[in-house]
Amino acid sequence: MKFLGALAAFMMLAAVPLRAEIDITEVTSPGGIDAWLVEEESIPFVALELRFKGGASLDAPGKRGATNLMVGLLEEGAGDLESREFAERAEALAASFEFDVGDDAVSISARFLTENQDEALALLRDAITQPRFDQTAIDRVKAQIVSSIRSDAQDPDSIVGEQFDQMVFGDHPYGSSIEGTEESLAALTREDLLAAHQGALARDRVHVGAAGDISAEELAEVLDKLLADLPETGAPQPADVDVETEAGVTVVPFDVPQSVAIFGHEGIARDDPDFFAAYVLNEILGGGGFEARLMEEVREKRGLTYGVYSYLVPKDHAELYLGRVSSANDRIAEAIDVIRDEWAKMAENGVTQEELDSAKTYLTGAYPLRFDGNGPIANILVGMQMDDLPVDYVNTRNDKIEAITLEDIKRVAARILKPEALRFVVVGQPEGLES
Amino acid sequence: MHRLMALVGVCVIAATSLSADTIEDKVTTFQLDNGMDVVVIEDHRAPAAVHMLWYRAGSADETPGVSGVAHFLEHLLFKGTEKLEPGEFSEIVKANGGTDNAFTSFDYTGYFQRVAADRLGLMMEMEADRMKNIQLDREDILTERDVIIEERNQRVENDPGALFREQRMAAQYLNHPYGTPIIGWRHEMVDLDLDDAMAYYEQFYSPNNAVLVVAGDVMPDEVLALAQQHYGPIPRNEALPERERPSEPPQMAERRLSFEDPRVAQPYVMRTYLAPERDSGDQRAAAALTLLAEVLGGSQTSVLPQKLQFEEKRAVYAGAFYSGLSLDDTTFGIVNVPAEGVSLEEAEADMDRIVAEFLENGVDPEQLDRIKFQLRASQVYELDSSNSLARRYGAALTSGLTVEDVHAWPEILQSITPEEIIAAAEEVFDRDNAVTGFLRTAEEVTQ
8 A cells, every 4th residue: 555655656756757958059060061969078979970861762763772882882991991991990999980771861870089089080071972982892792782682582571571662662762672682783883873972972961960078169160071072962852652552461471480460551741730649649559568559459468479569650752650560370360350450449439548648658758768878869869850850849849749638639540540541461371361 | 100109199098088987986886685786877967767677597597397487487577466467567667757678588587667767766666576576367377478489489480590599509508508598498488387487486586686786867875775675675585596507518529500491591600619708706718708709700800701701702791709798608609601602611611711820820919909999998988878887787797797897897808918819719719619500591402
C-alpha cells in the first residue's frame, strides 16, 4: 500500500514534463551557409553533422547506384592523399568521418578533437570537395557493393523491404535499392561519379548541426572553409509520387523457418497539420513499447512474435505508414489476422482517454532525454532543419503533443488508417497464406 | 620525420588536456552492507539518468539441460510481482517518460531504465521489488516461451551466419558453457518451465550478486541514500555459489568445420583461437591481444585489409577481432571474405600467409602510434555517452574485474610494446588451439 502511494506521487510528478535544456545558436557564415549550434565546452571535442537533401534519389536515369558508390568513395582518397594515406591521416588525428546515403539525403557525420580541429577539418574538406575517385578505389568499392547486393538477395529482411518498395514505387527511385543492380553498378564510370558528386553535394541543399567545444565565430569560419568550393546548385530533386495499395497479401517464397512481413499503405506528410495527432496515434497502435496495441495483442497475449511495430515514414516525395512483424511459418497467418483486426478497430474507434494520456506522458517526458550528448544533439539539430522546423521547436514540441484531444485522434485515425488498403508482403514459406 | 615529431607533440598535448577531466573524477563506488556493489557516474549536462542493475549471472551459469533459462527469466522479470501486474513495470517507466529494457549475456544479466534524474528512487523501488518478489503463473509464462522461440527464429534460425557461429562456438568449447548459445538450444528451450526459471532466480538474484550502476545527473551521496533505502533491506543470499565453471580440457588438435547453407551469398573463412581474457590485476596479456587485433585488423590501414583488400585485391573484407571482457577464456579471431574467384581454401592460405609475414616483420611503429593516440582520444569521446560508460562498468564488474582494473586499462594499453604484441601473437596463434570454419553456399560444394 505504501508502495502504491509512492507510485501515485511519482505519477503526478510526471505530468509536468521537463523542458529540453539546450540553447541553440543560429550561425550564418560570411559565405552564407546556415548552421545550428549548441556550444558545450565540458568535453574537448566537436560533433558536426552535414546533410545534403536529395541523396540516392538524385541518381540520373540509367545510373542507379551512382550516388551510393560516390559516397562510398569519399573516404577513399582526396586531394593529394591516396586512399591509404587519407585513412592514416584521419587515424593520426583520431578524427572520425562517416559518410552515408539514403533515399533523401547524403549524411556526413564528423567528430574531431578540439586540439587538432584545424587539421581534421582540412582533411574533411578535401574528402567533401576534392575526392579523387581513383580507378583502383572504384573497383574495390564496387566489389564490396556487389558482395552486399548478393547478400541482400539472400536476406529475408532485405528482400521484404525491396519487394514492398518495388510494389509501391515502381520506376521512381524509391522503388529500387540505392545500391543499384550488379549490371547498373558495373556500367558506372568515373565520369558518372563526378557528375553524382556535383549533383548531390551542393550548397543549395546543405544543412548543418554542430554540438561541442566550438564557438559560433569558429563554426562560421569552418563552414566556409569546408563547403565554399562546392557548386552553388546541384541536380533537380525527383518528382513526388503517390502511394496506392490494395488490401491483401503478396507472398515471396523463400526457404526460411520464420516468415518476415512488411505491411502498410499511404501515410501522412511531416508538415501536415494532423502529423502530431498521427504520431501520437501510432505510438498507441504500434510504437516502441510493450504497451502498444500491436505488441500487446500479437506478442504479449499470443506469443506470436518477438517484435511487431508500426511507424510513419514521411519521405521527401511520398508518405508511407508501415509496420513490420516476423513469425514462424505456421503462425504468421494468425499474426496478420490480429494486425488487420487492430488496424480496423483503431480506424473505427480511435483510442481511449487513458491510452492518450499515457502516450502523452511518455512522449513529452522522453523528449528531453534525447538531448544527452554532443553526438545526439548535433543529429537532432540537423534533423530539425531537414524537416523545416523552426529553432524554437524544441520548446514548443511538447505543447503540440499536449494539445492533441481524443477527438483529434478519432478524426485522424479515420483519416490515415486504411484497412481497405493495408497490404502485406511476406517473405518465407507461410502456411495458409497465398498471394 | 616531421610527421613523427608532429605526432609526438599531439600525444603530449592530449595527455595534458585529458588529465583535467577524466573518467576517474566522475566515478564513485560504494558497497552496501548486504554486499551489493554501487557505481555512480556523474554527468550533469542533461537532467537525465540511467539506472542499471547487473547480476553476476548469465547463460554460462545455467545448469546443463536448461539452456536459455537465464534469458527466459530475464523476459519473465517483466511479468509481475506481488505488487505489480504483468507489464506494469514498463508501463510505469513509460508513464514517467522513461524507456526500459534488459539484456542477457554469457556472464551477466542486466536491467535498465533511462529516466529523468528525479525518478531514480521510483526505478530503484521497482527494481528492488523484482529482485525477490516476482510472481508468475505456470500457464501464462508459456506464451512468453513462444516469444523467446520467435526471438531465436529471428536472431538465429533465419540467419546462416548466426547458425555458423553457434556451431563454431560449440566446437571451440567442448566442456565450458560458452559452447552453449546464450538464447539456448531450441530443443531445450521448448521445454523450459516455471520450475527451471524459479530455480535460477532463487540461486542468483540477490544483492550480494548484483552491481548497481547509475549514470547521469545525480550526486553520489543521493544515490547511496536511495540505494540503502530500496536495496539495503534485502538480505544477502548466504548460499550464493562460487562462479566455478567447467574448464576446457587440453585441446589436442585443430577443429575444422564446413557449414553449408543455400542462403549463403558471400562465403568466408573464420578462425578463432582460444585466448586469455582480462583478469583482475593481470590485464597485460589481454591488452597485448587487444592491440594485436587493432594492428592486424582494426581499421582499413591495418595489416590484413591492407595486404588482402588493398594490395593483392584477393579479399572483399579481412579483419581480426578480440574482446578481453569475459569471465573465462575467450577467443581471438581472424576472418577473410574472399574476392570473386578466390576459393575458401585459398582464402585460408592467404590469411595464414599474411599473419606469418607479420610475425616475421613485426609491428609498424607508426601504425602503433596512431592506434595508441586513437585509444587516448577515445577516452575523450566516450565521455559523451554516460549510457555506454555505465555499460562498461557493469560489464567489467560482472566479468571478474574491479573499478581499479577498468581505470588501469587505458594506461596498460599505452604501455604495451611492439615486442609484447608479437609475443602475444606467437602465443595465441596455435592451430592446436583453434577452430577453423568455412561458411559456404550449398551449391558451391556440388560444383
